[in-house]
Amino acid sequence: MNVTSRVRTGAVVGALALALGAMAAPAAMADPAAGDYRTLAGVGSDTTQDVVNALGNVVVNSSNAKIIASYDATGSATINTRAANCGINRPNGSSAGITALAADVADTTKDCIDFARSSRGIKTAGTTLTWIPFAKDAVSVAVRTDSAIYASGAQNLTTAQLKAIYQCTTTTLNGVTLTPLLPQAGSGTRSFFLEKLGLTDAQVGSCVDQTVQENNGVxxxxxxxxxxxxxxxxxxxxTGTVTDIHGSTELISVNGTAPLTTDDTLNTGFTYTRDVYNVVPTAKITGSTADATVVATFVGSASKVCSATSTITNYGFGTLGTACGATTIQGLN
Structure with missing residues (x-):
């Protein structure tokens, strides 16, 4: 059977865990309260939603009012980012967020989205949007610790092995039939991971389940x-900083390099490291059309976001130093 058409019990359980954990989770885990319309509204990446939600609680203006409203990748089908005329479909993932931002820029009757969270870089060259890096992440692979894949000592895979697994030319490991999973379409983690394996979407094998929400170990x-x-x-x-849905999984090494340091922080020397971004309309950070709030919030290493280093590291990310807030990466999507 082609598993891409299969509904995974784990995904349902994960969604239930999120719902049940909502009351106990940190305040950064949810959309702004209904009617809490802040100056800058952002959507997109599942990977960075929690840290940007947390930044929304600490980044304030001179009147101590919160600036950033960050809306989760999943939840209700629609969200309202402004008091009027801004009921929009909720974007799930980096690409969906960037697409929604680009559409908002193109529609001169709308001003509903100010930035998109993204865990991937540009896909198409251009100048309409600017990718502003604010933290360092990495992508490893997770397996169950109670599986022979892990228990038999296969706690390291190479890029070549992973490529074969996701092309379905390698179907077993340590006597276990493999069921490789990929995040949903539009996920920045999906795009980044496939790029590192040297695969396009069209080259992903039919044995791969491509329906799961990213970063859900359950x-x-x-x-x-x-x-x-x-x-x-x-x-x-x-660490319990966000709702714990890593389940019975553990991250393994890739090409002989561990994703975590000995003190369980991000290994910035890992095989697959990446910057993560807040994507903004280029017109809002340059020339006569620049928006002072957007610039102060995101642009430069002294910006409000880049200065919130303790929040960034508390959510598992690495800091970028003087590279944080750079505006050199531009594209269409």
Missing amino acids: ALNTAGDIAPYSVAQYIAQA
Whole structure:
């Protein structure tokens, strides 16, 4: 059977865990309260939603009012980012957030989205949007610790091995039938991971389940499950900084390099490291059309976001130093 059409019990359980954990989770885990319309509204990446939600609680203006309203990747079908005329479909993932931002820029009757959270870089060259880096992440792969895949000592895979697994040319490991998983379409983690394997969407094998929400370890519910996973999200979940849905999984090494340091923080020397971004309309940070709030919030290493280093590291990410807030990366989507 082609598993891409299969509904995974783990994904349902994970969604239930999120719902049940909502009351106990940190305040940064949810959309702004109904009617809390802040100056800058952002949507997009699942990977960075929690840290940007947390930044929304600490980034304030001169009147001590919160500036950033960050809306989760999943939840209600629609969200309202402004008091009027801004009821929009909720974007799930980096690409969906960037697409929604680009559409908002193109529609001169709308001003509903100010930035998109993204865990991937540009796909198409251009100048309409600017990718502003604010933290360092990495992507490893997760397996169940109670599986022979892990217990037999296969706690390291190479890029070549992972490529074969996701092309379905390697279907077993340590005697276990593999069931490789990929995040949903539009996920920045999905795009980044496939790029590192040298694969396009069209080259992903038919054995791969491509329906799971990213960074949900509970979805790995059989012995052969393997999935890409944000290292920062894994850290934040395992430490209880966010709702813990890493389940019975553990991150493994890739090409002989561990994703975590000995003190369980992000290994910035890991094989698959990446910057994560807040994407803004270029017109809002340059020339006569620049928006002073957007610039002060995101642009430069002294910006409000880049200065919130303790919040960034508390959510498992690494800091970028003087590279934080750079405005050199531009694209269309």
